Amino acid sequence: MPCxxxxxxxxxxxxxxxxxxxxxxxxxxxxxxxxxxxAVEEDDPDAEDAALPAPRDATS
Structure with missing residues (x-):
C-alpha cells in the first residue's frame, strides 16, 4: 500500500x-x-418546541 x-x-x-x-x-x-x-444536520427538536405557542393555563 503506498503512502x-x-x-x-x-x-x-x-x-x-x-x-x-x-x-x-x-x-x-x-x-x-x-x-x-x-454529516447530515438533523432538525433540533428543542427548536421546534420553541416555535409552538405556550400552553394556556386552565385557570384563565
Missing part, C-alpha cells in the same frame, strides 16, 4: 505513511479542517 500523501512505499515505523514528514502533513490537514467527515 496516501506522496505515494511512495510505506515504512513500517510510520505506517501507513512513508516518513514522519508525511505523517505530520496528514495530521496538519486534519487539524486545519482540510479533511472533514460529511
Amino acid at each position: 496516501p500523501i506522496c505515494r511512495k512505499p510505506t515504512v513500517q515505523a510510520y505506517r501507513p505513511f512513508c516518513s514522519k514528514r508525511c505523517a505530520d502533513v496528514d495530521l496538519a490537514r486534519w487539524l486545519n479542517g482540510a479533511y472533514a467527515i460529511p
Whole structure:
C-alpha cells in the first residue's frame, strides 16, 4: 500500500505513511479542517418546541 500523501512505499515505523514528514502533513490537514467527515444536520427538536405557542393555563 503506498503512502496516501506522496505515494511512495510505506515504512513500517510510520505506517501507513512513508516518513514522519508525511505523517505530520496528514495530521496538519486534519487539524486545519482540510479533511472533514460529511454529516447530515438533523432538525433540533428543542427548536421546534420553541416555535409552538405556550400552553394556556386552565385557570384563565
